[in-house]
Amino acid sequence: MIDALGSPGSLLLVGGTSDIAVATAKRYLQERPLRVVVAARDTPRRAAVADELRTAGAEVEVVDFDADDEAAPERVVAAAAAGGDIDVAVIAFGQLGDQEQLAGDPAAAAALGRVNYVAPVVVGTVLANRMRTQGHGAIVALSSVAGERARRSNYVYGSTKAGVDAFFSGLADSLVGTGVSVLVVRPGFVRSKMTEGLPDAPLSTTPEAVAEAIVTGVRKGRHTVWIPGAMRVVMSGLRHTPRAVFRRLPF
Amino acid sequence: MSETTLLNGWGRTAPTPAVLTPVHGDAEVRAVLARAAAGGRGVVPRGLGRSYGDAAQNAGGHVLDMTTADQVLAFDPETGLVDVEAGISLDELMNRFVPEGFFVPVTPGTRLVTVGGAIGADIHGKNHHVAGSFAQHVRWLDLLTADGQVHRVSPEQDPDLFWATAGGMGLTGVILRAQVQMKKIESSRCLVDTDRTPDLDSLMTLLSETDHLYEYSVAWIDTLAKGKRMGRSVVTRGRFATLDELPAKHRADPLKYHGSIKVKVPDVFPPGLLNLATVAAFNEVWYRKAPKRKRDQLQSIPTFFHPLDAVGGWNRIYGPRGFVQYQVTVPFGQEEAMREILDRLSAFGTASFLAVLKRFGPGNPGMLSYPSPGWTLALDIPVMKGLAGLLDSLDEVVVAAEGRTYLAKDSRVRPETFATMYPRLEDFRAVRRRVDPDGVFTSDLARRLSL
Ligand SMILES: Cc1cc2nc3c(=O)[nH]c(=O)nc-3n(C[C@H](O)[C@H](O)[C@H](O)COP(=O)(O)OP(=O)(O)OC[C@H]3O[C@@H](n4cnc5c(N)ncnc54)[C@H](O)[C@@H]3O)c2cc1C
Ligand SMILES: NC(=O)c1ccc[n+]([C@@H]2O[C@H](COP(=O)([O-])OP(=O)(O)OC[C@H]3O[C@@H](n4cnc5c(N)ncnc54)[C@H](OP(=O)(O)O)[C@@H]3O)[C@@H](O)[C@H]2O)c1
Numbered sequence: 001m002i003d004a005l006g007s008p009g010s011l012l013l014v015g016g017t018s019d020i021a022v023a024t025a026k027r028y029l030q031e032r033p034l035r036v037v038v039a040a041r042d043t044p045r046r047a048a049v050a051d052e053l054r055t056a057g058a059e060v061e062v063v064d065f066d067a068d069d070e071a072a073p074e075r076v077v078a079a080a081a082a083g084g085d086i087d088v089a090v091i092a093f094g095q096l097g098d099q100e101q102l103a104g105d106p107a108a109a110a111a112l113g114r115v116n117y118v119a120p121v122v123v124g125t126v127l128a129n130r131m132r133t134q135g136h137g138a139i140v141a142l143s144s145v146a147g148e149r150a151r152r153s154n155y156v157y158g159s160t161k162a163g164v165d166a167f168f169s170g171l172a173d174s175l176v177g178t179g180v181s182v183l184v185v186r187p188g189f190v191r192s193k194m195t196e197g198l199p200d201a202p203l204s205t206t207p208e209a210v211a212e213a214i215v216t217g218v219r220k221g222r223h224t225v226w227i228p229g230a231m232r233v234v235m236s237g238l239r240h241t242p243r244a245v246f247r248r249l250p251f
Numbered sequence: 252m253s254e255t256t257l258l259n260g261w262g263r264t265a266p267t268p269a270v271l272t273p274v275h276g277d278a279e280v281r282a283v284l285a286r287a288a289a290g291g292r293g294v295v296p297r298g299l300g301r302s303y304g305d306a307a308q309n310a311g312g313h314v315l316d317m318t319t320a321d322q323v324l325a326f327d328p329e330t331g332l333v334d335v336e337a338g339i340s341l342d343e344l345m346n347r348f349v350p351e352g353f354f355v356p357v358t359p360g361t362r363l364v365t366v367g368g369a370i371g372a373d374i375h376g377k378n379h380h381v382a383g384s385f386a387q388h389v390r391w392l393d394l395l396t397a398d399g400q401v402h403r404v405s406p407e408q409d410p411d412l413f414w415a416t417a418g419g420m421g422l423t424g425v426i427l428r429a430q431v432q433m434k435k436i437e438s439s440r441c442l443v444d445t446d447r448t449p450d451l452d453s454l455m456t457l458l459s460e461t462d463h464l465y466e467y468s469v470a471w472i473d474t475l476a477k478g479k480r481m482g483r484s485v486v487t488r489g490r491f492a493t494l495d496e497l498p499a500k501h502r503a504d505p506l507k508y509h510g511s512i513k514v515k516v517p518d519v520f521p522p523g524l525l526n527l528a529t530v531a532a533f534n535e536v537w538y539r540k541a542p543k544r545k546r547d548q549l550q551s552i553p554t555f556f557h558p559l560d561a562v563g564g565w566n567r568i569y570g571p572r573g574f575v576q577y578q579v580t581v582p583f584g585q586e587e588a589m590r591e592i593l594d595r596l597s598a599f600g601t602a603s604f605l606a607v608l609k610r611f612g613p614g615n616p617g618m619l620s621y622p623s624p625g626w627t628l629a630l631d632i633p634v635m636k637g638l639a640g641l642l643d644s645l646d647e648v649v650v651a652a653e654g655r656t657y658l659a660k661d662s663r664v665r666p667e668t669f670a671t672m673y674p675r676l677e678d679f680r681a682v683r684r685r686v687d688p689d690g691v692f693t694s695d696l697a698r699r700l701s702l
Contacts (some may be wrong), residue, residue: 001699004264004304004575004662005639009699031639032665085698086311135292135311136695177257179267179310194254 001136006219008087008138009034012080014065014123015093017042017049017238018194020142023207024090024214026056033057037080039065040093067093067119068111068242073126077199081130088218089127090140091120095157096194109156116160121167133182138218139182141168145226148235149185152247172223183217185210186235187227203228258308261301261566263573264662266636267310267695269647271297273319275338280315280425281399284691287313288397293693296421299340301361303576305419305695306372306660312693315425317367323347324428331433332390337367337426340370342510346434346554349508353433354491354552356512360607360641362510362557367426372659373620377467377556380612381626386417386623387615388432396424397687404542410616415682420658422683422692422702429478438505439557441467443489445545447538450592451482455586455626458486466490468553471605474630475527475536477597478631482590484608485541497550501691510553510560525569525633527600534604569633578629581610581654582619588628589651592645596630601639606630616643618679621657629660639663641700658696666700676702 002008011028013021016038023234036058040046063079065072077144080086099111113149124139131137146154147161165184172182187210189201210227217225238246253272259265274280287294292312299318300307308314320338327333331353335344342362348354357369364374370392371386375460382388391405394416400423404413416423444465448454452469462468465644467490472484494505501507559565566574581588589608596603607629614623633637646668649656655672656664672678679702683692696702 001305001310001695002265003699004262004573005634005642007639007663011665032643033667133292133311135269135309177268179257 001085005095006215007032008218010037010084010087011035011041012037012077012086012089012127014039014076014089014091015067016062016065017045018041018092018094018142019207020090020190020210021090022049022052023211024092024140025053027059027211027215028088029056029058032119033059033191035061035083037061037083039063039064039076039084040081041066057118065093066092067115067222070122073119073123073160074091076123077126077130085134086127086137088138088140089213090142091123091127091132092117093144094142094160094194096140096154097157099154099156109114111161112156116157117163120164120168124168124171128175128180132175132178134179137181138177139168139171139180140214140218141182141184142182143168143186145186145188145231147250149239149246151249169223181218181221181223183214185217185227186224186231188231188234190227203231203234256314256555258297258300258314259422259573260304260307260662262303262575262662263566263569264575265305266694267305267308269309269312269314271314271316275320275336277395277401277427280395280427280698283313283315284299284397284399286415288689288691293691295692295694295697296367296371296425298338298365298371299363301359301364301368302372302659304660305699306659307368307691308695310695310698314556316586317365317425318442318518320427326351332430333433333436334430335366335390336427336428337370338365340365341369345508346510348433349439349577350506351695352436353610354436356432356434357382357385358556360557361560362553363560365682366429366431367421370417370426370429370589371419371421373615373617373622374659375611375622377469377609377624378564379622380462380468380610381466383612383615384617385586386414386617389417389595390432391414394424394426394427397689397691401427406616411678411682412686414616414620415618415679417615418617418658419679420619420696420702421694423686424698436506438492438497438501439493439508439552440492440494440497440505441550441552442487442492442502443487443550443555445542445548446486446488447484447541447543449483449484451478451590454482454484454486458608462488462610467608469606471537472593472628473538474593474596474601474603474606475531475534481597482593483538487555489550501549505687508552526556529575530604537605555559569631573632574631574633575638575642576631577645578625578627578657578660579645579649580625580627580657581649581652582623585625585652585654588648588654589628591648592628595641595645595648599637601614601630601632601635601638601641603630603632604627617676619658619673619680621655621659623655625654627657629657643668649690661696666702669700
């Protein structure tokens with residue numbers, strides 16, 4: 001149960017090796033020990049994350065999760081629920097993709113659509129059903145400012161995030177009164193594995209800052225958070241920028 | 252008439268939905284139990300919902316509304332033994348029996364609790380140092396357990412089940428009926444002494460030296476006073492007046508009693524209405540207004556025992572985010588721990604009105620019963636940033652002092668901290684495994700703390 005002051009007793013990380021997911025678990029662990037289910041592909045990084053979280057005080061369970069495996073969402077949620085209620089679930093897996101390749105390769109574009117949009121929709125649906133039965137819980141979905149207005153430099157990725165954002169915003173409304181809440185997280189440029197090697201964008205931030213916003217957002221029962229907060233204003237400006245101008249912006 | 256309802260405790264935090272069904276009688280309870288067992292999310296009884304946290308709620312499962320089972324089944328005016336259904340309120344018991352010369356054996360700071368809730372939390376009152384807690388005045392109770400059977404349990408008959416149920420927060424079964432030993436009184440008036448103490452030391456000394464002279468005793472501390480004035484407080488202590496102590500005008504109708512009409516607080520309060528400045532001002536006025544020393548003041552039952560009941564729904568004043576009550580006890584000899592806790596609270600500057608300090612007498616065999624010999628402190632704190640960390644750190648002080656926290660008030664203690672505070676938790680679990688092997692009885696509290 002998430003207690004009166006917003007502290008959960010259990011955490012499910014879908015895409016458990018994500019830097020943002022790990023930072024979120026560590027942020028929660030700074031407050032209290034808790035049960036953490038790490039759902040991720042079987043990689044050395046996954047084993048390392050499990051160790052790290054154990055050291056930080058978590059009781060860790062590891063479950064296989066591959067976004068390309070259609071049976072994975074049901075299995076992951078069932079495995080996580082077998083150990084007790086799922087208080088907070090973070091849906092953090094995703095890929096940026098290589099825009100140049102995606103532009104020329106329809107199969108690659110479809111594959112990114114499956115990992116970044118279809119799989120989160122399936123995971124979100126399974127989780128919502130489970131949490132509705134529980135009568136409580138919080139789903140945290142990683143959207144992105146890239147979904148606010150797709151740009152030529154990453155419109156495939158941006159479109160998947162737009163879909164994720166719309167899906168989880170609607171899901172949130174459908175869950176009112178069930179005890180379950182949804183937090184849609186819209187980070188700007190985060191320095192993580194995903195953006196390794198890319199030049200820093202303006203207003204860039206860290207996984208730790210995103211984690212802080214997630215913990216506070218869940219605690220206060222927010223529906224959306226922007227990281228950094230200023231992104232909200234920036235994006236609302238950009239949304240209303242005429243297309244001819246927007247197209248020429250240097251990103 | 253069952254309906255999915257969002258339920259919360261008195262602190263109005265962490266609401267969750269459950270199917271709420273009013274039940275009266277064994278058959279109706281059994282029917283819900285069967286549905287709950289099939290549904291997989293279990294069931295818990297609920298009284299008047301005056302526990303502060305999540306004890307009487309059960310996310311996604313069933314909750315039994317016990318308040319329709321509120322009949323008096325038998326009363327013996329010779330002995331003061333009364334048989335009641337568990338959903339009856341202490342308010343109703345007072346309305347019925349004060350005019351007959353009997354008061355409830357133990358009353359909390361509100362009359363609006365049920366007998367079932369009073370046993371489930373094994374509540375204490377201002378007379379704990381002489382009378383113990385509520386369960387000590389229960390001669391027997393009828394408990395409907397997970398198998399659908401009704402067991403009459405008492406301190407003699409299946410004492411383990413009795414003492415797991417007393418303070419067991421509804422997790423051993425449904426209390427249907429109970430026999431309660433009421434307390435004989437000659438009048439409905441209390442004789443009250445008031446003392447003002449300038450700091451914590453003088454307060455603790457006063458209580459330690461003279462509490463035994465009073466049947467009822469409690470101190471109200473201004474938690475916002477710092478430094479030399481830390482712990483300044485107003486102590487009120489008293490007892491029921493005998494017939495010949497009453498002034499002539501009250502003698503004609505010495506047992507006259509009516510619970511006052513409640514004024515309802517409006518529903519919407521802006522968050523942050525209570526801030527440090529408004530609360531500090533209130534506390535200052537309250538302290539100044541109290542007499543330094545006053546003796547034998549005649550007070551009514553509501554005035555002396557239940558001042559807050561005069562304002563119905565006052566819990567809304569803390570705004571939409573709700574509040575928590577922090578209530579802990581530390582053993583005698585651990586006064587420094589109590590000072591440390593008060594110091595940290597006043598340094599943190601929570602906008603809390605008054606804290607209540609009291610000395611407990613001996614505890615009882617209740618496995619999860621809260622009272623144990625020592626000092627108990629209780630205060631309301633609005634939900635605010637940093638509170639989770641502050642209270643976790645206070646809990647460490649409490650654990651180091653071998654103290655404990657009160658489940659009826661709790662909504663946030665860490666499960667492993669709770670387990671260290673209650674060494675008899677394993678005995679409690681063993682009784683639950685015996686009477687409820689499939690774990691049909693459960694609640695948000697039980698899940699949160701892995702009880
Ligand atoms: C203003 C105020 C002042 C208070 N002062 C005090 C005080 O001085 N001392 C003190 O000890 N407490 C105090 N309390 C707390 C209160 O006395 C307890 O929380 C009490 O349990 C509330 O009774 P209820 O009927 O509202 O029960 P609920 O809050 O509805 O339930 C409390 C627990 O009892 C269980 N329960 C209820 N009915 C049954 C039943 N029939 N069978 C089995 N289990 C049952 C529930 O499952 C739950 O776990 C105070 C509360 C308030 C709001
Ligand atoms: N970084 C940013 O700038 C930024 C900005 C806005 C939003 N976001 C979003 O935030 C979320 C987390 O990103 P991050 O910054 O933490 O990046 P990250 O560290 O790269 O995390 C992404 C994770 O997704 C997992 N993943 C990728 N494909 C998968 C698949 N097919 N099946 C299972 N897991 C798969 C990866 O796991 P493996 O270990 O198995 O590879 C990786 O750990 C993502 O949804 C991202 O889109 C990021």
